[in-house]
Amino acid sequence: MKIGLFVPCYVDALHPEVGIATLELLERFGLDVVYPPNQTCCGQPMSNTGCEEEARATEALFVKNFSGFDYVVAPSGSCVRQVRDYLTAVEQTPEVLHLRKTTFELVEFLHDVLKVDAFPWAEFPHRVAIHNNCGALRGLRIASMSERREPFFSKPKALLSKVSGIEFCDLERPDECCGFGGTFSVFEEGISAKMGQDKVEDQIGSGAEYVTSSDSSCMMHQEGCARRMGADLKYIHIAQILNGNAA
Amino acid sequence: MKGRSETVAVSPGVRRIEPQPKGAKIRGRRPVDQLEAANRFIAATEHERMHDARLWDLRQKRDAEMHAMPEWEELRQMASDIKEHTLTHLAHYLEEFERNAKANGVHVHWARDAEEHNRIVLDILNSHGAKTLIKSKSMLTEECGFREFMAGNGISVTETDLGERIQQLDDESPSHVVVPAVHKTRADVAAVFERTLNTVPGDDDPVYLSEQQRQTTRPLILQADAGMTGCNYAVAETGAIVVCTNEGNADLSANTPPLHIASVGIEKIIPRMEDLPVFVRLLSRSALGSPITQYTSHFRRPRAGGEMHIVLVDNGRSKRLALEKFWPSLKCIRCGACMNTCPVFRRSGGLSYGATYAGPIGVILNPTFDLHKYRNLPFASTMNGSCTNVCPVKINIHEQIYGWRQEIEKQHEMPLVKKTMMKAAGTLLANPTLYRAALPMADSALKHLPRFMLYNHLNTWGRQREVPEPSKQTFHQWYKENRKPRA
Ligand code: SF4
Numbered sequence: 022m023k024i025g026l027f028v029p030c031y032v033d034a035l036h037p038e039v040g041i042a043t044l045e046l047l048e049r050f051g052l053d054v055v056y057p058p059n060q061t062c063c064g065q066p067m068s069n070t071g072c073e074e075e076a077r078a079t080e081a082l083f084v085k086n087f088s089g090f091d092y093v094v095a096p097s098g099s100c101v102r103q104v105r106d107y108l109t110a111v112e113q114t115p116e117v118l119h120l121r122k123t124t125f126e127l128v129e130f131l132h133d134v135l136k137v138d139a140f141p142w143a144e145f146p147h148r149v150a151i152h153n154n155c156g157a158l159r160g161l162r163i164a165s166m167s168e169r170r171e172p173f174f175s176k177p178k179a180l181l182s183k184v185s186g187i188e189f190c191d192l193e194r195p196d197e198c199c200g201f202g203g204t205f206s207v208f209e210e211g212i213s214a215k216m217g218q219d220k221v222e223d224q225i226g227s228g229a230e231y232v233t234s235s236d237s238s239c240m241m242h243q244e245g246c247a248r249r250m251g252a253d254l255k256y257i258h259i260a261q262i263l264n265g266n267a268a
Numbered sequence: 269m270k271g272r273s274e275t276v277a278v279s280p281g282v283r284r285i286e287p288q289p290k291g292a293k294i295r296g297r298r299p300v301d302q303l304e305a306a307n308r309f310i311a312a313t314e315h316e317r318m319h320d321a322r323l324w325d326l327r328q329k330r331d332a333e334m335h336a337m338p339e340w341e342e343l344r345q346m347a348s349d350i351k352e353h354t355l356t357h358l359a360h361y362l363e364e365f366e367r368n369a370k371a372n373g374v375h376v377h378w379a380r381d382a383e384e385h386n387r388i389v390l391d392i393l394n395s396h397g398a399k400t401l402i403k404s405k406s407m408l409t410e411e412c413g414f415r416e417f418m419a420g421n422g423i424s425v426t427e428t429d430l431g432e433r434i435q436q437l438d439d440e441s442p443s444h445v446v447v448p449a450v451h452k453t454r455a456d457v458a459a460v461f462e463r464t465l466n467t468v469p470g471d472d473d474p475v476y477l478s479e480q481q482r483q484t485t486r487p488l489i490l491q492a493d494a495g496m497t498g499c500n501y502a503v504a505e506t507g508a509i510v511v512c513t514n515e516g517n518a519d520l521s522a523n524t525p526p527l528h529i530a531s532v533g534i535e536k537i538i539p540r541m542e543d544l545p546v547f548v549r550l551l552s553r554s555a556l557g558s559p560i561t562q563y564t565s566h567f568r569r570p571r572a573g574g575e576m577h578i579v580l581v582d583n584g585r586s587k588r589l590a591l592e593k594f595w596p597s598l599k600c601i602r603c604g605a606c607m608n609t610c611p612v613f614r615r616s617g618g619l620s621y622g623a624t625y626a627g628p629i630g631v632i633l634n635p636t637f638d639l640h641k642y643r644n645l646p647f648a649s650t651m652n653g654s655c656t657n658v659c660p661v662k663i664n665i666h667e668q669i670y671g672w673r674q675e676i677e678k679q680h681e682m683p684l685v686k687k688t689m690m691k692a693a694g695t696l697l698a699n700p701t702l703y704r705a706a707l708p709m710a711d712s713a714l715k716h717l718p719r720f721m722l723y724n725h726l727n728t729w730g731r732q733r734e735v736p737e738p739s740k741q742t743f744h745q746w747y748k749e750n751r752k753p754r755a
């Protein structure tokens with residue numbers, strides 16, 4: 022199975038360890054993982070801000086870089102959400118439609134495609150709170166949402182349950198958006214920061230030592246708030262836990 | 269609710285009361301600055317906390333009701349289907365409604381817009397020599413600027429819904445479609461009543477306050493020349509209108525005076541009586557987390573000796589119906605669930621939107637009235653999608669917010685600075701060489717966060733948040749050193 026590894030720009034520049042963990046984790050399953058070196062971004066910052074036109078060339082580059090793989094995998098729910106639901110500025114050729122369908126967020130790829138049943142190399146003896154990125158939660162449906170009447174499920178929790186030592190901590194408002202929202206975080210800074218602070222309060226109240234998520238962007242925002250608030254919380258991408266990176 | 273913690277004891281007998289933050293500044297058609305008003309609301313920490321807690325409580329009660337009903341998701345689908353069907357055959361059902369209402373002895377009027385609506389109501393009042401009007405809550409009359417218009421024409425209007433009455437006395441718009449004064453603390457209400465109803469200064473006991481309001485409003489209700497209601501559902505096959513309230517004030521307004529006028533948005537039509545229970549079961553559960561409103565009042569024909577008028581109002585609705593991406597907003601039953609769940613709304617207060625409709629539904633409705641004035645609203649959202657999933661009629665709210673952002677750009681309403689930034693980002697991200705050059709060169713530590721990632725708003729990011737710590741190496745560089753490049 023040939024996998025294209027999509028490493029979103031902020032992971033590339035700010036959290037390379039997340040990209041490394043994702044790559045190593047996928048390689049553990051014997052997959053042929055390729056990182057196309059000319060990749061940049063999926064176009065989300067522009068089209069989310071209303072500028073689909075400005076996103077077209079970036080989308081075209083994404084398509085050029087990632088066509089021809091069986092699957093494209095990224096450690097980011099919001100970017101994958103973008104590709105699957107909103108990569109629409111470019112012409113919708115069969116190739117583009119195929120790419121959009123076969124681009125997966127890491128958790129759903131492990132859970133739904135590889136159906137991984139054990140992470141024998143991983144151990145994480147800590148109290149952990151899970152944060153679900155809204156795009157992954159309500160767009161990709163990696164977990165049940167409290168707004169709907171549906172049976173509980175959580176793909177990240179199902180995967181993390183296979184790692185020994187984790188004690189889960191429940192948030193009071195598990196599905197509440199943390200206020201990152203891409204360009205929202207800078208254009209609407211006051212509201213964004215307030216939402217982030219409230220999220221951190223909830224995480225502190227849960228008794229967690231670590232917060233984990235399949236999305237670095239939300240955590241970058243939450244961690245920024247937590248550090249400013251002087252909170253004693255650590256943020257770690259789910260790929261690092263599943264890959265058995267020492268915490 | 270938090271009770272007396274809303275005021276802070278400074279020293280015995282002296283209480284410092286946080287003043288209620290006012291809403292967005294309205295300057296004609298200039299774009300409303302939602303963020304500016306939201307920031308003031310957030311700075312009023314007691315108000316913000318109280319507001320967030322009250323509305324989150326409603327959301328949780330709604331969840332409990334939802335879980336008690338196995339058929340919840342089916343009902344939502346049914347409600348959505350009925351609305352979609354009705355909107356698809358709107359002209360047909362409107363005519364059926366008109367026919368049946370007339371057969372019931374009701375006068376039916378058609379109003380193209382707010383102005384015509386106000387004019388029609390004024391004419392009815394004038395022809396009866398009516399000078400005083402009591403009314404129950406109606407977002408449509410808010411849309412029409414009804415109270416101001418009537419005040420300018422010598423008609424005295426009294427709101428009979430408690431929350432709406434508070435807002436009227438304070439000369440402020442409702443901040444929420446279901447709980448219009450939810451942004452006010454008890455102390456705020458006490459201050460308004462002290463000023464307008466002469467209540468005892470500083471007494472914010474809710475029983476006392478509501479009793480005072482009751483005592484002062486009752487005589488106005490008993491003496492009113494005419495009564496007005498809105499409408500939750502207009503049933504085509506019977507020509508009846510249905511109004512849901514918790515205070516019974518629609519009945520008071522419609523039944524006390526001899527003249528009843530109902531303002532009905534044309535999207536309120538449902539085909540049959542049989543469709544009604546679907547909505548009745550969803551409305552109050554979604555809105556307040558209660559199984560049903562205290563009153564579900566049916567008005568079908570004038571009382572003996574009385575007169576009943578229905579004004580069917582378009583005011584932009586048929587234009588909206590023709591919008592390919594945005595017509596589903598007409599399915600809205602004004603339950604306010606999207607507001608209660610919205611993390612931005614709970615922290616900003618409804619008045620920050622500076623429009624008739626606040627919160628997620630406001631974000632997608634207001635631009636249809638005036639795109640220029642409300643061009644900032646679609647950005648007051650993280651598009652997290654919670655609204656879409658609580659909505660009892662399954663409106664794709666967050667997708668419409670995304671759609672409005674595109675529309676704003678297309679219609680040249682995007683502020684130039686934002687547009688320029690996005691153009692620059694688009695150029696950079698479409699070119700791997702430029703993109704790599706914007707990141708620091710290989711094997712030098714990333715000393716500064718790449719500026720394009722923060723859209724040149726480094727200070728904005730850092731005002732209340734730490735900037736991420738730079739890493740030694742990008743993933744790209746690591747990969748080059750640790751794996752054989754292919755692809
Ligand atoms: S959009 Fe949906 S949730 Fe919001 S007020 Fe209308 S019906 Fe209720």
